[in-house]
Amino acid sequence: MPLPRRWLSILLIAAMLAIAMAAYLMWEPAIAPVAPPAPASFDRQRVLRGAQVVAQGDCAVCHTARGGKPFAGGLPLATPFGTIYSTNITPDPQTGIGNWSPEAFTRAMRRGIARDGHQLYPAFPYIHFTRMSDDDIAAAYAYLMRRDPVQTRTPANALVFPLNFRPLVAFWNVLFLRPGPQAADTSRSAQWNRGRYLVDGAGHCAACHTPLNLIGGEKWSQAFEGGVIDGWEAPSLAALAHGAVPWTAPELVTYLRTGVSSAHGAAAGPMLPVTRELGTVPQADAEAIAAYLLDLRKPAPRQAGPGSAPVDAQAVQRGQVLFAGACASCHGDRSPMQQFGDRPSLATSSAIHATTPRNTIQMILQGVPWEGEDALHFMPAFHQALDDRQIADLTVYLRATYSRLPPWNDVAQAVTDIRKGDAPQ
Numbered sequence: 001m002p003l004p005r006r007w008l009s010i011l012l013i014a015a016m017l018a019i020a021m022a023a024y025l026m027w028e029p030a031i032a033p034v035a036p037p038a039p040a041s042f043d044r045q046r047v048l049r050g051a052q053v054v055a056q057g058d059c060a061v062c063h064t065a066r067g068g069k070p071f072a073g074g075l076p077l078a079t080p081f082g083t084i085y086s087t088n089i090t091p092d093p094q095t096g097i098g099n100w101s102p103e104a105f106t107r108a109m110r111r112g113i114a115r116d117g118h119q120l121y122p123a124f125p126y127i128h129f130t131r132m133s134d135d136d137i138a139a140a141y142a143y144l145m146r147r148d149p150v151q152t153r154t155p156a157n158a159l160v161f162p163l164n165f166r167p168l169v170a171f172w173n174v175l176f177l178r179p180g181p182q183a184a185d186t187s188r189s190a191q192w193n194r195g196r197y198l199v200d201g202a203g204h205c206a207a208c209h210t211p212l213n214l215i216g217g218e219k220w221s222q223a224f225e226g227g228v229i230d231g232w233e234a235p236s237l238a239a240l241a242h243g244a245v246p247w248t249a250p251e252l253v254t255y256l257r258t259g260v261s262s263a264h265g266a267a268a269g270p271m272l273p274v275t276r277e278l279g280t281v282p283q284a285d286a287e288a289i290a291a292y293l294l295d296l297r298k299p300a301p302r303q304a305g306p307g308s309a310p311v312d313a314q315a316v317q318r319g320q321v322l323f324a325g326a327c328a329s330c331h332g333d334r335s336p337m338q339q340f341g342d343r344p345s346l347a348t349s350s351a352i353h354a355t356t357p358r359n360t361i362q363m364i365l366q367g368v369p370w371e372g373e374d375a376l377h378f379m380p381a382f383h384q385a386l387d388d389r390q391i392a393d394l395t396v397y398l399r400a401t402y403s404r405l406p407p408w409n410d411v412a413q414a415v416t417d418i419r420k421g422d423a424p425q
């Protein structure tokens with residue numbers, strides 16, 4: 001039964017009042033600007049600790065544009081709702097956070113509110129940073145305020161309506177932000193608590209390793225059960241099941257700090273910069289993370305059950321030929337990479353043992369970018385050199401040759417989808 005007109009307008013007005021009221025209740029004041037603190041005013045030890053906190057939190061990874069100055073922002077982050085650019089967090093007073101007081105910085109980290117009171121988008125993982133201690137937040141502030149100021153403006157975001165209306169984030173926060181640090185669990189060891197603190201707080205591991213719901217919130221009921229980020233699969237940390245052999249604490253520590261594990265292969269895609277940052281934090285912190293991760297583990301889900309396709313022998317053969325030509329110079333047994341580099345064999349690769357071909361395909365499409373002079377940790381991107389069919393054949397070949405698992409279904413379709421949807425830059 002249609003509602004009479006008058007009722008409709010009453011409902012409309014009531015809804016608008018409710019929204020206005022909520023917006024008013026959630027409204028956040030500006031925090032007064034301060035003169036940029038003198039660099040010498042920060043305690044040296046605190047700045048050094050801040051460097052570690054900033055590494056744990058990957059601040060430079062997100063806040064540095066490709067080829068740009070560190071922390072000056074401008075890196076585009078692709079989200080299902082459009083592109084968000086990271087901001088300038090150098091101490092430049094006009095375009096960075098130079099005139100932010102410690103209180104303003106702490107509020108941003110704990111509640112995602114900028115100094116002038118506007119809501120920040122949760123692409124900035126404050127829902128995790130909120131777990132950091134006051135001390136660690138103060139140390140990160142000291143470290144950032146000691147950087148060289150860079151004057152540069154962040155490009156405007158390109159978000160879909162209505163998400164370009166920032167106050168809406170306040171509603172999102174009601175659902176997904178539980179502000180403040182976590183109490184220690186006294187029934188567990190100090191190492192376990194430290195691991196949980198780093199994983200849930202600065203490390204924001206769940207931001208990638210947990211599936212997201214339709215409005216971009218983490219599904220807490222499936223915490224750490226694996227997500228997709230920038231087209232890569234961030235495998236389940238609650239299973240840690242990909243790979244020929246189970247993970248051990250020493251292998252996890254080596255993987256997290258060097259990006260390579262002789263029993264599981266190498267970190268690539270969005271995980272590679274995480275490991276480069278973790279390489280600079282104390283060994284004890286990586287050990288704590290490993291201890292916590294091993295404790296998160298639940299019984300592994302079964303790999304591809306019945307119904308998986310038979311091996312496509314012709315694809316395997318085509319893949320083998322391609323592999324000999326394009327890949328064996330590095331991945332072959334006697335290649336310089338294997339001989340001088342002692343790199344893990346493809347038979348250990350998590351990507352090749354995963355439930356989906358996603359990361360193997362991404363690996364071939366994107367390779368491992370050149371960094372510094374590390375020739376042993378470089379793989380060219382093949383997204384231009386090879387077509388979809390060739391990449392599918394190589395993927396089928398790798399699975400058949402380097403794992404004992406059943407073949408993946410629909411590899412060709414997956415290649416096309418990955419290239420089209422979440423394709424590399």
Ligand code: HEC
Pocket residue numbers: 053054057058059060061062063077084085086087088089096097105108109114115119120121122123124125129140202
């Ligand atoms: C996953 C990417 C990502 C990581 C990691 C990240 N940030 Fe950000 N950060 C962003 C984005 C994106 C914004 C801008 C959000 C917006 O405009 O609403 C932002 C905004 C901020 C702001 C607000 C600045 C302003 O001008 O409004 C501060 C402060 C900040 N980040 C500090 C940090 C610190 C400190 C770390 C490390 C502990 C960090 N961020 C790690 C993505 C990230």
Ligand code: HEC
Pocket residue numbers: 198199203204205206207208209229232233234235237240241242243252255264266267268269270271274289293350351359
């Ligand atoms: C920016 C997204 C992102 C963040 C943040 C992130 N990861 Fe990852 N992680 C990934 C992706 C993607 C992969 C798969 C990469 C690959 O296989 O080369 C991965 C792989 C891993 C693996 C290997 C799993 C396996 O089965 O081979 C471990 C272990 C891991 N991450 C732990 C962590 C921990 C611990 C943290 C927090 C300190 C973390 N990750 C933060 C994206 C992320």
Ligand code: HEC
Pocket residue numbers: 260264265266267323326327328329330331337343344346348349350351352360363364368376377378379380382394398
């Ligand atoms: C210039 C050397 C080079 C070439 C050529 C090369 N790769 Fe790689 N590949 C690497 C490096 C380096 C890694 C990262 C692993 C490491 O650091 O040991 C890697 C990793 C991989 C991985 C992920 C393994 C893991 O650790 O999970 C796959 C899959 C892969 N390569 C497939 C290929 C395929 C297929 C080709 C040919 C189309 C190819 N590679 C060509 C150097 C190379």
